[in-house]
Amino acid sequence: MIKPCLLILTTFILTSCNSQTNGTLKEVQNGIVYFSYDNGANWINASNGLPEEIRIGLGGIATSSQLIGIATKENGVYIYNFKDEIWDNVPTDQQIIAGNIGTLAIFDSAIFVGTQLKGVFYTTDYGKNWANLNSGLKNLTIRRFCEFNHTLYTCTNDGFYALIKSSNSWKLEFGQNSLQTNGATFYHGNFYLATNKGIFSQQTDKSWINSSPQFSMHNISSDKKHLYAMTYNELLLSSTDGKTWQSQQSGLPKELYTFNIINNNNLIFAGQWDGVYKKTDDNTMWELSSKGLPTKFAVTNLKTFNDILVISTSERKLKEGMTTQK
Numbered sequence: 325m326i327k328p329c330l331l332i333l334t335t336f337i338l339t340s341c342n343s344q345t346n347g348t349l350k351e352v353q354n355g356i357v358y359f360s361y362d363n364g365a366n367w368i369n370a371s372n373g374l375p376e377e378i379r380i381g382l383g384g385i386a387t388s389s390q391l392i393g394i395a396t397k398e399n400g401v402y403i404y405n406f407k408d409e410i411w412d413n414v415p416t417d418q419q420i421i422a423g424n425i426g427t428l429a430i431f432d433s434a435i436f437v438g439t440q441l442k443g444v445f446y447t448t449d450y451g452k453n454w455a456n457l458n459s460g461l462k463n464l465t466i467r468r469f470c471e472f473n474h475t476l477y478t479c480t481n482d483g484f485y486a487l488i489k490s491s492n493s494w495k496l497e498f499g500q501n502s503l504q505t506n507g508a509t510f511y512h513g514n515f516y517l518a519t520n521k522g523i524f525s526q527q528t529d530k531s532w533i534n535s536s537p538q539f540s541m542h543n544i545s546s547d548k549k550h551l552y553a554m555t556y557n558e559l560l561l562s563s564t565d566g567k568t569w570q571s572q573q574s575g576l577p578k579e580l581y582t583f584n585i586i587n588n589n590n591l592i593f594a595g596q597w598d599g600v601y602k603k604t605d606d607n608t609m610w611e612l613s614s615k616g617l618p619t620k621f622a623v624t625n626l627k628t629f630n631d632i633l634v635i636s637t638s639e640r641k642l643k644e645g646m647t648t649q650k
Contacts, residue, residue: 383427429469438466575610595623
C-alpha cells in the first residue's frame with residue numbers, strides 16, 4: 325500500500341531542439357536516448373520502444389553491472405533489452421508518476437525511483453509491486469541518487485541521506501534547512517556535496533565544512549585525479565584539497581553550465597546544452613564530440629555501462645513554435 329505524501333515544488337524541465345522541416349516542426353524525428361560504443365566518437369539513436377512524447381528528468385538514467393534503466397515522467401521506468409534492442413516498460417504505479425518522477429537508481433537487485441513530490445519508491449520484482457521508502461527522510465524532494473562503497477545515497481532539498489538496509493530507512497549524513505543538495509561525489513576518501521549554498525565537504529573526523537561558499541552548485545563529480553564542480557555558469561576544477569578552484573570552461577559554450585562529467589577510458593566527457601564534449605586529462609581545451617546527435621542536443625544525463633556511454637536529453641520533441649535556431 326503506497327501512502328501519499330504532499331509537498332509543493334517548482335519543477336525544472338529542460339527542452340532540447342531536435343528537428344525542422346521547411347520552417348515547420350516535426351514532432352519526433354530524433355531520439356531522446358543515445359549510445360556510444362566507441363568512447364564518444366559516434367552516437368547511435370537508442371530510443372526504440374519509447375513513447376513519442378516523454379520527458380526524462382535530471383538523474384533519470386541508471387546503470388548497474390547488468391542493466392540500463394531510464395525514468396520517464398509520463399510512463400515510468402524502462403529497462404533496455406539488448407537482445408531486441410528495445411526499451412521494455414516496467415509497470416509503474418500511477419501514484420508514483422503523479423509524484424513527478426525525477427531520478428532513478430538500480431541497486432542491490434531493486435529499482436529505486438525518486439520523485440519531486442512523494443519521496444522514494446522501490447520495486448524488487450520489476451514493477452509487479454511497489455513500496456514507499458521514506459522512513460527517515462525529512463524532505464521528500466528527491467534530486468539525485470548516488471552509490472558509493474556498496475551503499476545507496478540520496479540528495480534531497482534538505483541534505484544527504486544514506487540507505488540503511490537493515491532497517492529499510494534513510495539516515496541523514498549531513499543536512500540543513502533548505503539545503504538543496506543537487507549532487508554528491510566521493511573523492512580521496514571524503515564526500516563532497518553540491519548545494520545551493522556552496523560545496524560542503526566531509527572531514528577526516530566526519531564533520532562537515534562549507535569549503536566553497538561562494539558558489540551555487542548544480543552538480544559535482546570526480547575521478548581518480550580530479551574533482552569537478554558544476555556551477556550555473558562555469559565548470560571548475562579543484563586542487564587536491566577541494567578548496568581552490570580554476571576554470572575548465574575553455575572550449576565549452578560561454579556561461580552555460582555543464583550537466584555531468586564522466587571519465588571513461590582515459591577521456592573526460594562533459595554533457596552540455598549543445599551536445600557532448602571531450603578532452604584528455606592533459607588537454608585544457610574541450611572539443612565537441614557529438615557525431616550522430618541531433619543539432620542542439622542538450623545532454624542532461626550522462627552515464628557509463630560496461631564501456632558504453634549512455635546519454636539522454638530531457639524531451640523528445642520541440643516546444644510549439646521552436647526551431648533549431650531558437
